[in-house]
Amino acid sequence: MPRASFTTSGTPLGVTVWDLFYVGLTIVVFAFLLLILKGIETFER
């Protein structure tokens, strides 16, 4: 929602290190969630 400050858009060209970082971070967080699920499955057995 509205902010006192916000980041305006830029025009980075091509894939940057930050793109790789955020894609990697997304995968890591989802992997962590899957790990929680896996842990529960183990616990349930």
Place this chain on the structure above:
Amino acid sequence: MNSALAGWLQFLLLFAALAACYIPLGNYIARIFTDTKHWRVERGIYKVTGIDPDADMRWTVYVRSILAFSLVAVLFVYLIERTQHWLFWVVGMSNVTPDTAWNTAVSFTTNTNWQNYAGEATMSYLTQQSALMVQQFMSAAVGLAVAIAMIRGFTRSRTDRLGNFWVDLTRGTIRLLIPIAVIGCLILVAGGTIENLASYHTITTLSGAHQTIPGGTVASQEVIKDLGNNGGGWFNTNSAHPFENPNPFTNIFEIFLLLLIPFATPRAFGKMVGDNRQGYALVAVMVIIWAAAVGGISLFEVLHGGAGPTLAHGAAEGTEVRFGTPGCSLFASSTTVTSTGAVNCFHDSLTPFGGGIALFDIALGEIAPGGIGAGMYGILVLAIVTVFVAGLMVGRTPEYIGKKIRPQEMKYASLYFLTLPVVILTMSAIAIGTHWGQSDIFNPGPHGLTEIVYAYASQANNNGSAFAGLGTGATFYQITGGITMLLGRFAPEIFALGLAGSLARQSPTPASAGTLDTRTPLFVGMLVGVVLILVGLTYFPALALGPFAEGLH
């Protein structure tokens, strides 16, 4: 008209409209998810996507489907944002920066709609429609699917199957969200909300200055923004912008939309478990807490001390004058008890205690009535905690809707309840305790603390409203905020579905003389008490050091 009278009339009108929809809409939702036949269009979707609609999923498969779908959604939205300048319907927008693109992708996929950008100055028409608006439908349907799977935990026995996620997702979107969104969009357009694909116009004002007038398919996004408890507006000022929310009629209609499905879902629950009084009990809890939130915020905003606010009939700073203090208070309380997060006034400008109530609403876990689906599974977990507490009091095995609440169910319920405080308070502590977090706090003292706790509480509970005054566009807040949204959305869903799986495996337990009747005013009172005490004890230190300290200063 007297300001207080206007507030009462708006509330009563809204209450009457929601009450009128409770039974028909709730029955319809129940029918959607118990219908054994697939619509032709649905069969077409299953065929194209290779889904077997008749496959019944274990709860773990159900969770994996949600995670897989959401992972792809995050990456897709991120890709669109990062390449929008090279696509079409660009309207002069550059590619979104990686920080903002990721935070926004996560935000819209998790039904949070936390926005670190001004939509009209950052997002192309294509991004708004193909990425953000699509996720507003999808994320809402995911939440509803989880709630329905949770309800099946009560209705099924001796099985570990909770339904088919893809079927629930498709039906929730096609049979519920899209039809209401189409009707709601037409009503908003009739009310004056804009809906076009026009280029931005630059005009010269009377004083000779130049002003850019944006366009956009605003009404169609506005309706799902509210209906799906998303909150992500087309414009930076959200529902305070006249193109999104032109007048008091559209204002009350938007509040109606954001409360509509969450308040009707308990009816669907009652219908599906075969006892409508169970639904009445849960909706009574929701109404009591919502009404208290409306009353509390209205009271503090209207009775704000000082000559200026008294003359203005309320604390008008940060309030949209077209709606006044009553319109702001009703919107603020309704948007924070649901997981919507849309705003028509600045929550940062609420009085300290008014803002404190908004924070408390969010901290409740948004169960009154909560987000679409999320409110339902949230209150069911708390109902289970309540019957457990009641069971301890009378020394009997607690039961709820014919299922025993055993240690395993309580472990899931405890994990569910503890996840959000752990995420919120840990992230807040990191922000307050490190240079990265401190450097973007614009308001020191209690107000600054409130802003930080509010930010993480809002993101973890997938609300999306903000207190402003915090530099959340900084990389630190973008990353920690994104992680908070993902954990706050999906970890509780894992525990809720685990609980549902555990309940579904049980055989039904017939009610006996020692069974607590969960359809009575006594249970409603106990559930309200458990909700307030659990949240109060968890967040009291933060509330005391933030809004309470500021208000009493």
